[in-house]
Amino acid sequence: MKQLIKTSVKRPIGVIMIVLAVLALGVMSLRNLAVDLFPEIDLPVAVVATNYQDAAPEDVQNLISRPLESAVSAVEGIDTVQSQSQSGSSMVMMMFQNGTDLDQALLDVREQVDQVKGMLPDGAGDPNILRFSPDSLPVMYLGLTGDDLAELTEIADQQIVPFFERQEGVASVTIEGGLEREIQIELDEASLEQYGISPQSVMDTLGSENSSSSIGTVEQGNQDLQIRVIGEFDNIEDIENTQIQSEAGGVVRISDIADVQDDFKETSSETMVNGEHALVLSVMKQTDANTVEVASNITDAMPGMMEDLPEGMGLNTIIDTSEFIEMSIDSVMNNILIGGAIAFLILLLFLKSIRATIVIGLSIPIAIIATFVLMYFTGQTLNVLSLGGLALGIGMMLDSSIIILENIYSYRRRGYSLFEAATKGSIELAPAVIASTTTTLVVFLPIVFVEGMSSDLFTPLALAVSFSLVASLVVAITLVPMLSSKLLANVMEGSGKRYWFDRFLNWLKTRYGKGLEKVLRFRKTTVLVTILAIIGSLFLIPRIGMEFMPSADQGQAQITVETPPGSSLDYTIGMTEQVDDILADYEEYMDVSYVTIGSADFTGSMNESTYTLQLIPASERDRSTEQIMVEIDERVQHIAGADIAASAMDGGMEMGDPITIQLNGPENDTLIDLSEQVLAEMEEVEGVTNTTSTAEDGIPQMEIRVDEDAASSYGLSGSQITSQLEMKFSGQVVGQYREEGQEIDITIAYPEDTRTSIEDLLDSSIQSPSGATVPLDELVEIEQAEGPQTLLRENQQAQMNVSSGVVGRDLGSVVSDIETKLSQMDFPEGYSYSIGGQAEDMEEAFMELGVALIFSIFLVYIVLAVQFENLLQPFIIMFALPTTIIGVIGGLFVTNISLSVAGFIGIIMLAGIVVNNSIVLVDYINILRRRGMDQIEAIIEAGRSRLRPIMMTSLTTILAMVPLGLGIGEGAELQQPLAVTIIFGLTISSIFTLFFVPVIYLIFDNITKKVRGRRKRKKAAKK
Template sequence: MKIVNTSVKRPVGVIMIVLAIVALGVVSARSLVIDLFPKIDLPVAVVATTYEDAAPQEVENLISQPIESSISSVEGINTIQSQSQAGSSLVLMMFNNGVDLDQALLDVRERVDQVKGMLPETAGDPNIMRFSPDQMPVVWLSLTGKDAAVMTELAENQLVPFFERQEGVASVTIEGAKEREIQLILDQAKLQQYGVNSQLVMQALNSQNQSASVGTVEKGNKDLQLRVVGEYESLNDIKDTVIQTPQGSTIHVEDIAEVKDTYKEATSETLVNGESAVVLSIMKKTDANTVKVADQVLEGIDEMNEKLPKDANLDVVIDTSEFIKLSIDSVVKNILIGGIISVFVLLLFLKSIRATIVIGLSIPIAVISTFALMYFTGQTLNILTLGGLALGLGMMVDSSIVILENIYSYRQRGYSLFESATKGASELAPAVIASTTTTLVVFLPIVYVEGIASDLFTPLALTVSFSLIASLVVAVTLVPMLSSKLLAKAMEDHGRRYWFNRFIERLNNGYGNALKKVLKYRKTTVFVTILAIVGSLALIPFIGAEFIPQADEGQMEVRVETSAGSSLEYTQSIVDEVHEKLEKYEKDIETNYVNVGSGGMATMGSSGNTASFMMQLVPSAEREKTTTEIVKEINEDVKDIVGADIRVSESQDMSMGEPIAIQINGPEHDVLRDLSEDIAHGISEVEGIHNPETAASEAVPQMQITVDKEKAALHGLSQDDVLGQVQMQFTGQIATKYREDGQEMDVTLLYPENERSTIHDLQDMKITNQEGTSFPLEEVVEFKEMQGPVSLLRENQQPQMNITSDIVDRDLGSVVQDVEKVLTEMEKSFPEGYSYSMGGQAEDMAKSFTDLALALVFSIFLVYAVMAIQFENFLFPFIIMFSMPTMIVGVLGGLFITNIPLSIPGFIGIIMLAGIVVNNSIVLVDYINILRRRGIERYEAIIEAGKNRLRPILMTTLTTIVGMIPVGLALGEGAEMQQPLAITIIFGLAVSSIFTLLLIPVVYTYFDDLTAKLTRRNKKKKEA
């Protein structure tokens, strides 16, 4: 090949190009974004709307349904889900893969704007946003001190502006903050004494807290702006606000209310390691480097602690970059270990440090070149792309080994260094290019795989492809050039390695004898192969399946839910009991962050009956138990806490979804609620199901107040007047705003807490009409106590209910099979019009497996096409492809032995094997053909080719396998993700290599006989 000759003749040019690529790769590596996983594109948008003080039914009818109807025709929408609860509506749109989400969001915004005017006047403006896992916080910080109000002020005025200025930080949010408020505590008796109601007070506050421009006047040759100034400048101004009574007298606010400068009543509480704290959640920009952002935040902590008061302390609660760093470090270590082992194998075979250096150079050059290609294609440095490097490490030297071996064989026959390098490399370059191409083409169909499987493993496929392309270029250029310059005395025998030479010699002789036997007993060889394949298929039921292996990130959560309507104080008492149970796990828990009363994003508000613990465990290397084991133990410990539903689980990646998610649909919410509870109870008996829960929350106790409009009219009141006064009595009302030192705060009218706490306060409440006359509320309303739903769910404009569950101690595939059996049996008793479907990871796994199976079929076809082009023959590729079925024996056997379920990474490994296992066959068959073209008889050509190619086949196979062993052992943090991939390749390649060496020669003879028979038949036809 011309490229080989050119590289040998012009070594300086080759070296300069290599140095340039290395320099570019080093610069690219420093510029790569570091993250835990590749960017996952979730085509999801959210429309969030508030509707204060509305029940879930009203929110569904007046907010959720109109928005659902308006956006349902947006192109590309796959599913619409809505959650309606007291005071808020959340509508989620899931789009098809490949949809331009930016354009789709514009369409959604246009449709929502059209329906906005139909929403209730008191409803908030719909907020349309794009949902992404990147919007999760990178770092949580806690600010602790004696005075929570002072800590809030420090967080708002100093910390938030400081951290938002850091490079890569998108936003900083505060939890557990105290919000300042001016409260006017109304005196009921004095209001009645003066004949004043709360509406008059609000009007007075609003009208007297205003400043406005009222025109201009001339003064000399200048125009003076006229501005009436009346905004409150002090609390005394509020106290002195004038109120005109209906009787015509004048009073002041301080006559009927106590003015207090205080803080809003807390609806939630934030604790860090049991201590009250203000928590800052720091989110990065979408394209920012997670590790870099976290490092800058950590550096800023020390800087800010020096500026904060002595009693204030800023500390890290959870740092997501810590696990990323540990994971990246473990992958890098695995790469180094695998590389060192591979080089040792090379040294053992080549018996020459120089020869080892020649081949070993292909590893760093390929790795560094890969970094450059990753940078220019926009890939990030994560555990999967680095895992791709670790998996491709052993394969990087395969091409170089084959080339060098052939160069050495020419050298042994007496050719000069230059001739050996050019002839040896040129002769096998086509076979090497073909074998590398077969490995590369198997990744092409992955481009057409959609969803999370594509997002996660396309970067891995690109990384492996980049490394193999780089190593191929090195093999056909740098290796021949270096061989012609450095290997004058290479690969000579040395006494210290004589034992290995004897071992290889005995192995070669043994293989030669075995080859003669299988060629003699060809039918027996084929039968034994078929028997091994069929036997391995019988292992499938014992292996199981899962979506993606769960890495031990050391994060777990505890969710506490007391009975609906419980007070914040009661929920806090349950949280204290949970804290006591957690004391015995102190050595394993690094930080414990608790939010009491916060409903999170899904509820868009607060809920006094819920609390969530987020716990970061110490790194796995520093604890004796896995996160799953600790979760199970804590779950057992908290079972005896009465008065709350407590669920302990590992933190789930939001992009992956729940392992088990069951959706039931039907026309009635009440029926769905009953069915969901039956299903949750039914599947709880399935082995492996852990903490099944339904979205059908416990009903909230409600006091329904119905206004008698006729009676209210007799007193000169409308329904709105009555509702306004009831709302004023029990929740208060914001009258105006007060500004002080650049801060704006609410001025809120409230009644004393002892007048708005009990049912008697409601029943004894007095209503005041426009004339100032007071009368009991009971005269114009009817009270009715009932149960109301917490939230109402819909999917594709039909009521829905969800049941979710974690799984432990069992693979997802087996659990799903048993759950399906339970659901199939239960569906028989479903009312007409009700149905169920599986979602979550179970659905994603089924879809991904289907897509990957199709990709595998296309990959096999592409491998055949490449070999047909290489051999210019339609028959020879079939000989080589007989090594593919034998890999199943190794794959299934390996998964069974290591007790690892088949998962998406394992499936990717099978696809990779389709391109790898044929490489040895290509080299073997190609060399048999070369020998036969030299005039050697078929039998002798097969024996000689087998013995001659055994050494490079052993070297390429061993370097690939040992390079992956550290990954297969899952050494270090986050290595669980690549373990199934490594296991399938290690066992699949090892077993298929044995079959390749013995089965392929037999198949070759059968196909050669077939070819000869067809040739003779055609010849006879021509003669006839």
């Protein structure tokens, strides 16, 4: 270390060249760093999704969900398997243990699914195996508007989607709200009876005629020619002219018994943008692509596409997630610049020399740029949290340089030359500087072992702070001594323009010295007051509350409209129009309103509508998104005929419902009763809003039970009756019609007006194998019943969920009240509950971070013990840690901010930061005592001498974080708890360090002397 410092001072050109090389690498790294809102979150979750058209939830669960559950449960690393079965779809979600290789797990899941795929019922779609990731969410939503929905769909399919998918970084573009082309064969029941042809014969004939196959080879000279029979339909006429053999032996064409049309499938949803019918295009980025670049590429390409659109069509951006990312990044960068400027001014105030300030101020840009280099080579992204780490580290980057320069100053005041002052001053305090930096670094090591979302989010922040501190340490022991030896020749001359500040410091030193004498004299009182202050602050914990993550006001909100089960699409549209009327009163806040009415994917239904609202930027409105949505929610509750909920979306992070009560047990009926009781109890808790239950009102349905004896008398089986009914009321796909690379379903069905009412069902007839027509009521019993909307299972056991949002209170307090109510409920044997959602994530994160904090404190002690080669003095230094509790809790209480994961990370960081001042103080006490100074005198003189550098390091760190602590700018809410925690914690601990740590030092030093004296007397007595 000594040689490194001396070499740096002797060889300034070499140091400068290295710095220039780092700066060049930093600029190149910054240009190539990917930009995103949050770090990549690796959730060990996979999903198997399967369609089973028009099947009831019970059938979906028994025939699809259960076999898939059993299959995937055997995969290694599975923690929880959940299934969701509803009308027409099944979703099986697998949550793996942390640390599981998800790529290998997905291969294992695929193998298990392939083994049972053949056992799934006819008509079930192929299972889709998906890896769930926040990166799979769309980066942009585009709206295509026009008068003709069919034309919009065609242009979107053939022009717009291929065009955007060719743009760099785009993985796929999906269409929502479009029409799907279909060849519809509408059977004429009277004609079928006239010709004696069954619907099954029509299906079999069309399936066999619409196929091509190879039947062998023949020789032609020296060649073998493949013989291939072409039988696929080339046009609609081919379908119409397909011949069917009637029972009488005649030939009948399809056109004689059916009407063939090239049309569109019946739609079950509509999409509207700002009140206009539209198609919505969702742009997905590639896994390794940059969100901002992809969005920029799409935005740049849009004008060229819009020029090619027919007149009357419009293409515009609905939601661009990159806008909030760019605003958030700009906000953090502004906070970094403001914090750096504040730190620079503080230095100038203390040093009253521009040269000296520049010497230290260079630490900031060099450390930041070096951090960009390390971030690039470790694969990090430039996001709100990693940049937040830099913003938080601005002040800390200067600590090492301030301490070194201050000691160089002291040597200059004693008459040493520039070279001697630079080398001796640096060498003397280099070990203390290294120790203080190391203590700040080691607190981040346990975070590496924290699992889940907390680790994914805050490891980049920890790395950014660590990289910047390492870089600033290298600068402090190389560049600062070198520049000091060259630039500080005239710094000691004159009092400068800020002489008033030196007078203030001298006055403060005098007052501090007298105050320190008093606390050293009244040591017991000082310790007692400190303990009482710590205990008193603990009583504030229930009043600050807890939450998982602070919400960022991204300006996105959601409104869900749920009409009674079984409602028609038209009825749901009517309810949605009433919501539109209310939203019209908030046009000044709205940028875009995008609503999907009905089922937009396999999880929806026609009795649901979902609004996605994009508000204008937070800086342009006088109310937060949450305040606006709370008011809208109050107004929509007055709309009769639907359950409507309005809420703000959570800052770009999809973390689920704040509170989810998961009820498990063997019987669905009992779970439904329990869920109703839990729902009622939750609604009584203050702060609970938008409560929902998966045991909502059931879907009305008709249950048909086949009379096996009656059916067998006509030569019919239950499956034959089911197949004919399915044909009549659902239609069946009998093949594909290929045209210009497209595969279009060929669907056979009865006319719509013969399959819509209950009378149509009751008047139905079944055709027996002999050709006889049998009325349906002779074969079955029909009764009206009510079936569930959704069936849930977890780990192959039935489940019901009750979910809610939280408004006006912190998450921790609401959860505590709910737990109190649930503990008073009487659950039947075999039934249990657990709390999930963000509440569960918060509890797990706090437990893991609590363990990380304990290990961080232990590692700090280890580093100090190695540094001082003493087991007692590190213990004395760490007495500054308990006093941070006063600042942390008091700061959160004063600013009305709940303790979150971000705030907990701040507490862990404080464990490494607050001891730095103690290290400098205790280390200098030891130096003075080695010089022969008396105990009390050394403590007071060390305090007076170190007051200036302690104030400089504390003020630069604290004030540089003030911009983040104020939470100004887009996305600043995410770092605000962390900044507030450090600002208040470091402020209070710095004060206690100056008074409480010297008292503890004196107490333990006196105890040590007494112990040593007793040992000496015992040894003397033995002699």
